[in-house]
Amino acid sequence: MASRDEIRTGLAEILEEIADVAPDDVQDDKAFIDDLDVDSLSMVEVVVAAEEKFNIKIPDDDVQNLRTVGDAVSYIDKAQA
Amino acid sequence: MAVPSIGVVVTGLGATTPLGGDVATTWEGLLAGRSGVRPLTQDWAAQLPVRIAASLAQEPIEKLARVKARRMDRSEQVAVVAAQEAWADAGAPEVDPIRLAVAFGTGIGGALSMLEQDDILETKGVRAVSPRTIPMLMPNGPAAWVGLELGAKGRVSSTVSACASSSESIALALSTCCARAGTT
Numbered sequence: 001m002a003s004r005d006e007i008r009t010g011l012a013e014i015l016e017e018i019a020d021v022a023p024d025d026v027q028d029d030k031a032f033i034d035d036l037d038v039d040s041l042s043m044v045e046v047v048v049a050a051e052e053k054f055n056i057k058i059p060d061d062d063v064q065n066l067r068t069v070g071d072a073v074s075y076i077d078k079a080q081a
Numbered sequence: 082m083a084v085p086s087i088g089v090v091v092t093g094l095g096a097t098t099p100l101g102g103d104v105a106t107t108w109e110g111l112l113a114g115r116s117g118v119r120p121l122t123q124d125w126a127a128q129l130p131v132r133i134a135a136s137l138a139q140e141p142i143e144k145l146a147r148v149k150a151r152r153m154d155r156s157e158q159v160a161v162v163a164a165q166e167a168w169a170d171a172g173a174p175e176v177d178p179i180r181l182a183v184a185f186g187t188g189i190g191g192a193l194s195m196l197e198q199d200d201i202l203e204t205k206g207v208r209a210v211s212p213r214t215i216p217m218l219m220p221n222g223p224a225a226w227v228g229l230e231l232g233a234k235g236r237v238s239s240t241v242s243a244c245a246s247s248s249e250s251i252a253l254a255l256s257t258c259c260a261r262a263g264t265t
Contacts, residue, residue, distance in 0.1 A: 018151075020147070045212065045213075048208060051208075
């Protein structure tokens with residue numbers, strides 16, 4: 001099971017691949033859309049990639065609550081448990 | 082049909098072809114009588130009775146930003162690479178976006194993306210299908226990307242008519258100019 005740091009690093013790899021986000025910018029307080037400039041289509045791709053990478057399911061209803069990197073790290077951390 | 086009374090000036094050329102990744106190399110290859118036909122060595126071609134084709138000499142992704150390229154079908158990548166060269170060749174002029182139009186022909190459009198996403202649908206399920214599938218497979222995708230890249234807001238149109246697509250797109254461009262000039 002991945003630690004919070006490993007989850008954040010994994011997310012940074014996904015965000016760099018899909019949306020060209022610099023890994024150093026992927027911090028817990030950063031909002032995907034407002035701060036990291038990830039558009040809504042890219043967000044869908046990021047969610048699917050995260051599901052595959054961390055072997056979890058993120059239902060569509062939950063995606064809208066994942067506003068920041070910290071939200072996503074916490075969600076994935078809990079979903080792995 | 083009335084003969085258009087406006088003149089047409091070709092101000093820039095762009096190409097990425099089986100002979101080269103730009104106009105200069107393509108022209109040089111033509112003058113040298115080189116063939117752009119080469120063997121198809123990919124796995125998917127192994128079952129084909131004919132395994133030669135005039136495939137591109139240079140992969141378009143070599144000339145595009147990585148993330149932008151992954152959002153495009155190959156047909157769109159090729160269109161943007163050629164259009165960027167033509168635009169640069171024309172001196173990348175400052176143009177009022179409303180007066181800038183794109184007419185771009187394609188035989189099929191994003192067939193590769195359609196096939197790839199269908200494979201993903203079959204193997205990984207519907208959630209894994211890219212949300213960019215439609216903009217990648219639609220036949221007006223190449224024209225749309227060129228329009229976005231150049232900031233064209235006049236008119237962005239595609240002709241899809243097999244081998245005549247490019248000829249028809251030139252005719253469409255001419256009729257667009259004529260309509261603008263009020264000659265038809």
